[in-house]
Amino acid sequence: MSAIAPRPAIVTDFSLVTGLSQSRTPLQRRISAMAGMYADQGAAQRLAQEDVLVYEFFDMGVPDSPGEVAYGTSITYPGKVGDEYFMTKGHFHSVLDTAEIYYCLRGRGLLMMENPEGDVQWEELTPGKGVYVPGRYAHRSINTSPDEPLITFFAFPGHAGHDYGTIESKGFRKIVVERDGAPLVVDNPQWAQ
Numbered sequence: 001m002s003a004i005a006p007r008p009a010i011v012t013d014f015s016l017v018t019g020l021s022q023s024r025t026p027l028q029r030r031i032s033a034m035a036g037m038y039a040d041q042g043a044a045q046r047l048a049q050e051d052v053l054v055y056e057f058f059d060m061g062v063p064d065s066p067g068e069v070a071y072g073t074s075i076t077y078p079g080k081v082g083d084e085y086f087m088t089k090g091h092f093h094s095v096l097d098t099a100e101i102y103y104c105l106r107g108r109g110l111l112m113m114e115n116p117e118g119d120v121q122w123e124e125l126t127p128g129k130g131v132y133v134p135g136r137y138a139h140r141s142i143n144t145s146p147d148e149p150l151i152t153f154f155a156f157p158g159h160a161g162h163d164y165g166t167i168e169s170k171g172f173r174k175i176v177v178e179r180d181g182a183p184l185v186v187d188n189p190q191w192a193q
C-alpha cells in the first residue's frame with residue numbers, strides 16, 4: 001500500500017500596513033526594466049539614469065502547480081513618467097483562462113484590464129476594495145496617488161504562469177495620465193495592433 005507523503009505547511013509573514021515581508025525577498029522592478037512601456041520616452045530615459053524603483057512584490061513561494069494558490073503583496077510607488085503614473089509591467093496569465101483577486105490595503109490607484117478580444121475595463125483601487133480579474137484578462141496596477149504607495153494583496157492559481165511578451169510588444173490599449181491634477185484614462189498612443 002502506498003502512503004501519501006505529508007506536506008509541510010508554508011508559513012510566511014507580511015504586513016497588511018506596509019505590504020512588506022521579513023521572511024521573503026522582494027522582486028523589484030526599476031524604471032530601466034520597463035522604460036519602453038511608457039508613452040513619454042524622453043522622460044522614461046531621464047528617470048532610467050537614476051534607475052528609480054517603480055514597484056516591488058513578494059511572491060510567497062508556493063509551488064506552481066494546479067491546486068495551489070499563489071499569493072503575495074505588491075507595492076507600487078508614487079511617481080510619474082512625464083504625466084503617466086507609475087505602474088506595473090502587467091501581464092496575461094500563460095494559462096489564459098485563470099483569474100486573480102486583488103485586494104487594496106493602502107493607497108489609491110487603478111487596476112487596468114483587457115482581454116485579447118479588445119474588451120477594456122478598469123476599476124479604482126482604494127483600501128478595502130477587492131477586484132476580481134476574470135480569466136483571459138491582462139492586468140496592471142497603476143498608482144494614482146501623488147504621495148502614497150499603492151499596496152495590494154493578490155492571489156491566483158498556482159499554475160497560471162506569467163505571459164509578459166504580449167504586453168511588452170503591444171502595450172495596453174489604454175494608459176492613465178494626470179490631467180488638471182486628476183487621473184484620466186486615455187488611448188495609448190504607442191499601442192500596436
Ligand SMILES: O=P(O)(O)OC[C@H]1O[C@](O)(CO)[C@@H](O)[C@@H]1O
Nearest residue numbers: 057073074088089090091100154
Ligand atoms: O507581474 P507584474 O506585471 O510585473 O506585476 C507584479 C504583480 O503581479 C503579480 O505577478 C500577480 O499578478 C504579482 O506577482 C505582482 O504583484
Ligand SMILES: [Fe+2]
Nearest residue numbers: 093100139156
Ligand atoms: Fe497575474
